[in-house]
Each structure stands twice: as structure tokens, then as C-alpha cells.
Amino acid sequence: MAINFSPGNILRLTARLLQFVLALTVCGLYGTDLDAAHKAHVYADSKWVYAVTVAGLSAISSIVLALSSFKTWFFSWWDGVLFILWVAVFGTFGKIYLKADTQGSKGVTRMKHAVWVDMVNMVLWFLTACYGAWAFWKAGRKSKAWKSEAEV
Known part of the structure; x- marks a missing residue:
């Protein structure tokens, strides 16, 4: 199997690698608080569980999408779903921590x-x-153009 080193493919793989690394980073950042809650025998706040779940889905998805070599509408759709899930994570934690005063708290600084x-x-x-x-739209347009020329 030959690896395609086209600029588009390199860009796609770089984006997927960044998505994977940043998803794992979020798992670590929010997982710290989930672990502390578990050790203290208190409930895990649903906001943190949601953030780690979205990060986990993103990490798995970035690997699957990086390894797939074909274009389907589903992959673009799934990227859109994950975008919306990240909007909710960013909105939820942004509202809590962006304007928060750290007052020397390492936990608040980490969450910022x-x-x-x-x-x-x-x-x-x-x-x-x-x-x-x-890319899917472009591939579909090429396919339609090819079919219309073949019918002539």
C-alpha cells in the first residue's frame, strides 16, 4: 500500500493528529478533577464527565478518520456533530472560567x-x-461531470 503525500493528505493527517493530541489533553485536564472527585468519594460533576466523553469520542474519531482513505458524507457530518459538541464544552466552561479570578488557585488556572x-x-x-x-461536494461534481460526458 503506497502512502499518498499530497499537500491535502498531509494537511488532513496533521489536522487529525492535532485533534487527537488536543482531545487527550482535554481528557487529562478534566480527568484530574474527575479523579479527585472519585478519590474524595463525591459525585462526578456531569459537566466534567461530558467534556471527557466528548474528548474521548474526538480522540477515537480522529484516529478512525485519519486512517480512512475514502470520502463519504458521513465523515463530514460526524465532524460537524463533534464541532457542535465542542461548542457546548467551550460554552459551558468558558462561561464558568474565562472571567473567573484565579486568586492563586492552580486548579482555576488549569481550567482557564x-x-x-x-x-x-x-x-x-x-x-x-x-x-x-x-471535498465530498467536489468529488461528487467531478463524478457527475464524468457521467454526463460518458452519456454523450
């Missing part, structure tokens, strides 16, 4: 940084959703 990682995740999934939709 996590919000920016959430935003970058959100932007990356938006860009890959747009690129996927464009």
Missing part, C-alpha cells in the same frame, strides 16, 4: 487553560467539517 484548548478543538473540528463537506 483548558477552556482555550476546548476552543482550539472546536475550531479544528469546524475546519475539518467544512473541508470534508467541500
Whole structure:
């Protein structure tokens, strides 16, 4: 199997790698609080569970999407779904932590940084959703043009 080193393929793989790394980063940032809650025998806040779930879905999806070599509408659609899920994560934690005063708290500082990682995740999934939709549309247009020429 030959590897295609076209600029588009390199860009796609780079975006997927960034999505994977940043999803794992979010798992670590929010997982710290989930672990602390577990050790203290208190309930895990649903906001943190949601963030780690979205990050986990993103990590798995980025690997699957990086390894797939064909274009389907589903992949672009799934990128869009993950973008919307990241919008919710960014909005939820942005509202809580962006204007919060750290007052020397390392936990609040860590969460302020996590919000920016959430935003970058959100932007990356938006860009890959747009690129996927464009690539699928372009491939479909080529296919239709080819069919119409063959019918003549």
C-alpha cells in the first residue's frame, strides 16, 4: 500500500493528529478533577464527565478518520456533530472560567487553560467539517461531470 503525500493528505493527517493530541489533553485536564472527585468519594460533576466523553469520542474519531482513505458524507457530518459538541464544552466552561479570578488557585488556572484548548478543538473540528463537506461536494461534481460526458 503506497502512502499518498499530497499537500491535502498531509494537511488532513496533521489536522487529525492535532485533534487527537488536543482531545487527550482535554481528557487529562478534566480527568484530574474527575479523579479527585472519585478519590474524595463525591459525585462526578456531569459537566466534567461530558467534556471527557466528548474528548474521548474526538480522540477515537480522529484516529478512525485519519486512517480512512475514502470520502463519504458521513465523515463530514460526524465532524460537524463533534464541532457542535465542542461548542457546548467551550460554552459551558468558558462561561464558568474565562472571567473567573484565579486568586492563586492552580486548579482555576488549569481550567482557564483548558477552556482555550476546548476552543482550539472546536475550531479544528469546524475546519475539518467544512473541508470534508467541500471535498465530498467536489468529488461528487467531478463524478457527475464524468457521467454526463460518458452519456454523450
